[in-house]
Amino acid sequence: MKQIDLRSDTVTRPTPAMRKAMAAAEVGDDVYGDDPTVNRLEAVAAERLGFEAALFTGSGTQANLVSLMSHCSRGEEYIVGQQAHTYKYEGGGAAVLGSIQPQPLDLEPDGTLDLERVARAIKPDDFHFARTRLLCLENTQGGKVLPLDYLKRAGTFARAKKLRLHLDGARIFNAAVKLEVDVRELTAPFDSVSVCLSKGLGAPVGSVVCGGRDFIREARRWRKVCGGGMRQAGILAAAGLHALDNHVERLADDHHNALQLAGGLQRFEQLQVDMAKVQTNMVFVDLDGDLCRDLAAHLQAAGILISPGQPLRLVTHLDIRSRDIATVLKAVGNFLRQWGRTATKRRKGRTTA
Numbered sequence: 001m002k003q004i005d006l007r008s009d010t011v012t013r014p015t016p017a018m019r020k021a022m023a024a025a026e027v028g029d030d031v032y033g034d035d036p037t038v039n040r041l042e043a044v045a046a047e048r049l050g051f052e053a054a055l056f057t058g059s060g061t062q063a064n065l066v067s068l069m070s071h072c073s074r075g076e077e078y079i080v081g082q083q084a085h086t087y088k089y090e091g092g093g094a095a096v097l098g099s100i101q102p103q104p105l106d107l108e109p110d111g112t113l114d115l116e117r118v119a120r121a122i123k124p125d126d127f128h129f130a131r132t133r134l135l136c137l138e139n140t141q142g143g144k145v146l147p148l149d150y151l152k153r154a155g156t157f158a159r160a161k162k163l164r165l166h167l168d169g170a171r172i173f174n175a176a177v178k179l180e181v182d183v184r185e186l187t188a189p190f191d192s193v194s195v196c197l198s199k200g201l202g203a204p205v206g207s208v209v210c211g212g213r214d215f216i217r218e219a220r221r222w223r224k225v226c227g228g229g230m231r232q233a234g235i236l237a238a239a240g241l242h243a244l245d246n247h248v249e250r251l252a253d254d255h256h257n258a259l260q261l262a263g264g265l266q267r268f269e270q271l272q273v274d275m276a277k278v279q280t281n282m283v284f285v286d287l288d289g290d291l292c293r294d295l296a297a298h299l300q301a302a303g304i305l306i307s308p309g310q311p312l313r314l315v316t317h318l319d320i321r322s323r324d325i326a327t328v329l330k331a332v333g334n335f336l337r338q339w340g341r342t343a344t345k346r347r348k349g350r351t352t353a
């Protein structure tokens with residue numbers, strides 16, 4: 001049975017064409033700068049995202065960590081969303097490995113950081129405080145696309161405050177496809193951008209960091225320190241190149257499927273779907289905790305994987321077809337009808353006992 005895996009867009013398997021590109025990749029020792037395929041990926045990524053240079057890394061976490069370590073030194077600080085991946089979901093790497101202090105602030109409902117609140121969080125030049133060096137944003141944030149005019153304001157703000165500006169752009173191509181703009185419009189205000197090749201773009205491994213030449217030289221040093229210097233990595237870079245050439249425009253299909261899924265789920269009275277949040281490839285569903293666990297078990301038996309959570313996050317990607325959405329909606333409908341009956345029975349059992 002084919003599994004329909006909605007847990008994340010990280011679960012995609014390389015396509016036959018991608019595997020072919022990987023198998024055929026020319027390789028060399030990338031620590032010596034000798035891998036032509038890695039070099040090509042870095043050149044292509046830099047060009048596509050509008051920067052002087054780029055660096056291939058083993059993961060998005062590593063891409064963000066080496067970026068933070070290149071922008072900030074020991075005793076310096078970065079301002080970041082309380083719910084941002086770099087702060088909350090990367091093991092505290094900036095503090096643990098970089099001696100960089102995070103200053104988290106709550107994100108606004110649209111995924112932005114309020115710039116007036118950021119301004120108030122910047123520390124004065126006083127030895128009591130860490131030195132505030134960097135502002136870090138995320139796009140997309142929880143599937144939401146940061147407004148284009150906000151990105152421009154953030155760029156102006158950072159320059160005025162003499163802060164560096166980093167973007168965790170794990171899913172930046174989802175944002176560009178959604179807005180129907182060249183991705184460079186979204187990256188232009190930033191000093192550095194990390195991009196995951198292994199999410200919606202469908203590569204098995206890898207991210208790239210883009211920035212100026214000096215920044216990337218520094219990031220390359222920190223990548224080595226973090227154990228991220230890889231040898232014949234062209235086999236992996238070939239997958240990334242294939243993804244950049246073939247899997248960007250098709251992200252629109254994932255967005256369409258997410259909308260179909262959200263629209264279908266919204267019709268069930270036990271489920272609350274916030275349609276305003278369905279902007280790219282993620283759907284968030286509010287439902288009772290017990291119901292969610294039972295739903296996950298029922299769907300798993302039908303070959304559909306979800307991660308129970310509050311809210312429940314469902315993610316569409318390269319390996320989800322539009323007919324899969326119909327299958328999922330049918331399975332959810334079947335489950336909710338049964339669950340409704342057993343819940344009624346349980347209530348009746350209680351009253352007669």
Ligand SMILES: *Cc1c(COP(=O)(O)O)cnc(C)c1O
Nearest residue numbers: 059060061062085138168170196
């Ligand atoms: C997945 C993700 C990362 C990190 O990527 P890994 O390759 O899983 O380390 C960083 N930021 C965001 C927003 C992500 O979704």
